[in-house]
Amino acid sequence: ANFIFITKDGTLVTPQSDSILPSVTRRSLTYVAEHILGMKVEHREVLLSELEDFAECGLCGTAAVISPVGKINDHGKEI
Numbered sequence: 001a002n003f004i005f006i007t008k009d010g011t012l013v014t015p016q017s018d019s020i021l022p023s024v025t026r027r028s029l030t031y032v033a034e035h036i037l038g039m040k041v042e043h044r045e046v047l048l049s050e051l052e053d054f055a056e057c058g059l060c061g062t063a064a065v066i067s068p069v070g071k072i073n074d075h076g077k078e079i
Contacts, residue, residue: 002026004066005046006056013054016043025060051079 002023005013012033014026033039051057057069072079 002060003046004029004058004060005051005054008053008055011040011042013042013044013046015046023060023062025062025066029060029066048074048079 002025003015004026007013012030014030030041030043034041051072057072059067059069
């Protein structure tokens with residue numbers, strides 16, 4: 001699965017990783033966000049410390065499904 005984050009100012013952020021296969025779904029989402037919706041798109045490292053600053057978070061995978069993330073827990077602490 002790949003993470004997709006939306007910042008409070010409407011930027012789509014997705015982690016850049018050399019350790020996972022490129023996702024066709026992620027590529028399609030970032031294309032639509034940038035070229036059709038006019039959003040800024042960033043492929044970069046996402047730090048744990050910035051998770052609470054994102055407005056939205058979702059997961060996408062090979063089944064072409066986007067699933068919203070309801071909450072994130074880190075060692076029992078809800079972020």
